[in-house]
Amino acid sequence: MHAEGLGEEVIKDCEQIVHSEFSQYYTQMKQRCEEYLSFFGSLPQQLEVTFSQDLLLGVSVLNEQDTTHSIRPECSCSGHGKCCESSNTESSDDAGIQELDESSDEDDYNFCDTRQSFSDSAASPDLRIKHSNSSNDVQQYDHNFVESRSGKRENECLLLPLKRRTKLPEPVEKEKGVSLWSMIKDNVGKDLTRVCLPVYFNEPISSLQKCFEDLEYSHLLDRAYDYGLKGNSVMRTLCVAAFAVSGYASSDGRPCKPFNPLLGETYEADFPENGIRFFSEKVSHHPMVMACHCEGRGWKFWGESNVKSKFWGQTIQLDPVGVLTLEFDDGEIFKWSKVTTTINNLIIGRLYCHHHGTMKISGNRQHSCKLTFKQQSFLERNPRQVQGVVEDIGGAKVATLRGKWDESLYCNVTNDGVNSSAESTLLWKKHEPPTNSTRYNLSSFAITLNELTPNLKEKLPPTDSRLRPDQRHLENGEYDKANSEKLRLETRQRMARKMQDNGWKPRWFDRDTEDGPFRYTGGYWEAREQRKWDGCRDIFGELPGKKTSPVPASVGI
Numbered sequence: 001m002h003a004e005g006l007g008e009e010v011i012k013d014c015e016q017i018v019h020s021e022f023s024q025y026y027t028q029m030k031q032r033c034e035e036y037l038s039f040f041g042s043l044p045q046q047l048e049v050t051f052s053q054d055l056l057l058g059v060s061v062l063n064e065q066d067t068t069h070s071i072r073p074e075c076s077c078s079g080h081g082k083c084c085e086s087s088n089t090e091s092s093d094d095a096g097i098q099e100l101d102e103s104s105d106e107d108d109y110n111f112c113d114t115r116q117s118f119s120d121s122a123a124s125p126d127l128r129i130k131h132s133n134s135s136n137d138v139q140q141y142d143h144n145f146v147e148s149r150s151g152k153r154e155n156e157c158l159l160l161p162l163k164r165r166t167k168l169p170e171p172v173e174k175e176k177g178v179s180l181w182s183m184i185k186d187n188v189g190k191d192l193t194r195v196c197l198p199v200y201f202n203e204p205i206s207s208l209q210k211c212f213e214d215l216e217y218s219h220l221l222d223r224a225y226d227y228g229l230k231g232n233s234v235m236r237t238l239c240v241a242a243f244a245v246s247g248y249a250s251s252d253g254r255p256c257k258p259f260n261p262l263l264g265e266t267y268e269a270d271f272p273e274n275g276i277r278f279f280s281e282k283v284s285h286h287p288m289v290m291a292c293h294c295e296g297r298g299w300k301f302w303g304e305s306n307v308k309s310k311f312w313g314q315t316i317q318l319d320p321v322g323v324l325t326l327e328f329d330d331g332e333i334f335k336w337s338k339v340t341t342t343i344n345n346l347i348i349g350r351l352y353c354h355h356h357g358t359m360k361i362s363g364n365r366q367h368s369c370k371l372t373f374k375q376q377s378f379l380e381r382n383p384r385q386v387q388g389v390v391e392d393i394g395g396a397k398v399a400t401l402r403g404k405w406d407e408s409l410y411c412n413v414t415n416d417g418v419n420s421s422a423e424s425t426l427l428w429k430k431h432e433p434p435t436n437s438t439r440y441n442l443s444s445f446a447i448t449l450n451e452l453t454p455n456l457k458e459k460l461p462p463t464d465s466r467l468r469p470d471q472r473h474l475e476n477g478e479y480d481k482a483n484s485e486k487l488r489l490e491t492r493q494r495m496a497r498k499m500q501d502n503g504w505k506p507r508w509f510d511r512d513t514e515d516g517p518f519r520y521t522g523g524y525w526e527a528r529e530q531r532k533w534d535g536c537r538d539i540f541g542e543l544p545g546k547k548t549s550p551v552p553a554s555v556g557i
């Protein structure tokens, strides 16, 4: 402009005009950008509303998920130790959690709720026994789709990938090596199952969530249902047996203790991609009992988890008490109890679990199954073996089953006591381990169980394990915070016995008779629809008028 001979004044004016034009333009762009961002931000919720409506209008879910996980054999919680009590959970959350969760996994949204997708189960799962080798975690749920309820699957399904997280959050703090021995040496001679351990010996999973791990291979029950409908009662029984064994697979290589839930703590798992909805509550503290109830396509499964433990120094023996029940919609019922678990090398060596004993799966119709989990011995070259026979009502052997609880199971159906086929059929195979495995050695399925998205957080009752602060801090690798919260909650928990003695009653389960089993009384999912959590106390918050230990200001839901 100088060259053109324009005066300084004019040039300045021009500059000003250009500058102001640009800044207007910039403001507009910024505004647009914000609009877009907020639009994309709200997309998951919008999608959820749409999909929930679809579900209510009769869209159900296909669950043939055959991802493969498995657990690395070498586990690595530095300590070997000793388990206190034999199960438990706790979970946490507090105001800090939202933040933590949001920052944890960018891409972990659950897009759909099962709501009422449990009534009719028109969809018949693929009856072929799939031998899936597909490896692990990366997009583990990509082949799960929400399916048209009319039962037309391939062509007419509404493809809705369900994305759950594939790894735990990166730990905020560096892990500390704490030897279990240093923790228990001062307690020699005491009942070690009652020694309170710091959070380093815990895994970020509560015992309630651990109960749900038994449902990882629930597709076996869908298959069992379909076989039964087609009149194949032997295959139904074999699939039920495979399911009962598959629950043990995730215990391999898991060196840490689940959190012991607080009295009244609950855990829900809405897994439309697997066609199941699970709910559990800690119903008693002394003895420690958790009750659970799960609904799938064509079946219901319920039971109690309660173990009697015996401490032997280097080992702990856990004898499960209580019966598990599986009821198919056509009236066939199977009942069984779990076998003994021994936790070895508590003090020296690599800690590992072994499951042994006999499991009788009794059916109320034609067939029952007897499974033997082999006792381990020093000479055993092939440990972890399971063998079984299916018998008809007259006691005749109609099928056999063999395999390993940490790998796979095969069956042979026999006719008149003679093998009908030389080849065995694969019934179940453990999933591949996740690529992002941590010192807890969680399976890909277990990694998803404590995930808390902002969207889910809004829906949960204040008692859900995902809201337990110490468990959440542990998951985030904030060990000091986790420890102080654990102490606070343990202090609070000491009142549980008193509460129980004073007539405390579980919110969602009840007994028919005074010492009968706990049964789900219903209404949880309905209450969730309306976010009507009457009678659900803030069990993870501060006790009124009690300041127990240093607690971050944000605690309390």
Ligand SMILES: CC(C)CCC[C@@H](C)[C@H]1CC[C@H]2[C@@H]3CC=C4C[C@@H](O)CC[C@]4(C)[C@H]3CC[C@]12C
Residues within 6 Å of the ligand: 077, 079, 080, 081, 082, 083, 084, 085, 086, 087, 088, 180, 197, 201, 210, 251, 254, 255, 256, 257, 258, 307, 318, 320, 338, 339, 341, 343, 353
């Ligand atoms: C001191 C610490 C580090 C020891 C860790 C102990 C771990 C391995 C223990 C503590 C509680 C245990 C669980 C308690 C109850 C059951 C139910 C049972 O039917 C199957 C085994 C299972 C699921 C146990 C597996 C092993 C277990 C998780």
